[in-house]
Amino acid sequence: MDFPEKKLGFGLMRLPKKDDRILLDETIELVDEFMASGFTYFDTAYVYAGSEEIMKKAITERYPRDRFTAASKMAPWKLSSSFSALDMFNESLERTGLEYFDYYLLHNLQDTHLAQCGKYGCWDVVHELKAEGKIRHLGFSFHGDPPLLRRILEEHDEVEFIQLQVNYLDMDSPFVRADENLRIAKEFGKPVIVMEPVKGGLLSSVSSTLLPPGVSAPDLALRYAASLDGVKVVLSGMSNLEQVKENIKTFSSAQVLTDEDMKAIEAIRKFYREGSMIQCTACRYCTSGCPKHIDIPLVFRAVNDLRAIGEHGRPRNYYLDLVEAGRIGRASECIKCRKCEAACPQHLPITDLLKECSAILDDGAKA
Ligand code: SF4
Ligand code: SF4
Incomplete structure (x- = not known):
């Protein structure tokens, strides 16, 4: 298949x-910069609030269909007896203004979502x-x-590609x-689209002291x-023009790694493991x-910032301001219902982590 x-x-x-x-004018600026440099792949999903609609306004209505490739995803956990898989697909087409998707995915296949796929005939x-x-790939x-990935691929040879979470911190994460997931994809001959290459921003904020000179x-x-074998597309969830320009620069020459890069990656892995950083990708499914x-995710980010860069006042004050304004709940108010843990694709022990974070963020007065 073509990528x-x-x-x-x-x-x-x-x-x-x-x-x-979502801000339309700002999004258009990012899209135009991306397209002007010859990049074409856009990834959205039924559950990314407002994203499919903005794709219509910023891309579908502004570019000829053969200038871009569009991917979206079906969320099996949102289906019901009164909202079928076909209803969801058609709604995605309507929201995006497209007549077909170049790439269409079943979103976040895990045991419960697979069961929903079976129940609703996805x-x-x-x-x-x-x-x-209406679906090209x-x-x-x-x-x-990995065992679940293998099982799905054994049962569904018709699947043409897989979107996997891959970044240098997650390669051997338990x-x-x-x-292992990459090895299985290769064994089954499935090309890979990478998501979370910067782990929800965590790997974008690595201290420059750990990086090779001149490398961001x-x-x-x-x-x-x-640079990994079998990877055809690397997704980046870009939020501003600076990120778009920087990423374009990265992908405008060969994506190879030097020995110095690999040494830095080893040092960063060591730093994150020993520094007990919370491996939240800020996907907000929880x-x-x-x-x-x-x-x-905001609570985890605040604590990670404190641990990574030792910054005391700002992240904690920001969190406490939102709590005091009644805009978010306090970490200490968690009732351990564990709904969040069931939704977390990173399998984080959220309730235990919140307890730890609450001791750091909730106690004492603002700085
Ligand atoms: S376990 Fe705590 S944080 Fe998770 S959903 Fe329940 S109340 Fe919210
Ligand atoms: S679902 Fe997990 S990874 Fe995603 S924001 Fe929540 S805690 Fe972070």
Whole structure:
């Protein structure tokens, strides 16, 4: 199957926002910069709030269809007896203004979502849509463990590609096992689209003291992902023009790693493991179900910032301001219902982590 010549893909899940609304003019600026440099791949999903609609306004209505490639995803966990897989697909087409998707994925296949796919006939629906030409290439995104990946591929040879979480920190992580998942994809002959190459921004904020001279943190992480065997597209959830320009620069020459780069990667891995950084990717899948409205990724980010750069006042004050304004719940208010843990693709022990974070953030007065 064909993939775009240039490997950088634009993930439309972290677009510029104000008051929770995606900003159209700013998004258009990013899209135009990306397209002007010859990049074509855009990735959205039914569950990325406002993202499919912005794709319509910023891309579909402004560029000829053969100038870009569009990917979206079906969320099996949102289906019900009154909202079918076909309803969801058609809604995605309507929101994006497209007549077909170049790449269409079943989103985040894990045990419960696979069961939903079976219950609501997702596989049959996507096969029919592919036969009708409304899906050009069929795949799935995956954050689970290698045995499950193997099982899905054994049962679904028709899948053409896989979207995997891959970055240098997750290669041997017991929660992600990206290296094993990549090996399985290769064994089954499936090309890979990489998501989370900078681990939700965590690897973009690596201290310059750990990087080779002249190399930026995102550049190192993106080149690492792009250089791996079988990787055809690397998605980056870009939020501002500076990121777009920097990523374009990274992907405008060969994505190779030097010995110095590899030494830096080893040092960064050591730093993160020994520094007990919380491996949250800020995907926010955990937040909508929280009965106490705790902004879990924000809490984790605040504590990571404290641990990584030793910055005391700002992240903690920012968190406490939001709590005091009643906009988010306090970490200490967690009732351990564990709804968030069931939704977390990183399998983080969120309730235990929140307890740790609460001791750091909630106690004492603001700085
Ligand atoms: S376990 Fe705590 S943080 Fe998680 S959903 Fe329940 S109340 Fe919210
Ligand atoms: S805790 Fe898990 S689900 Fe929540 S934002 Fe972080 S990685 Fe995503």
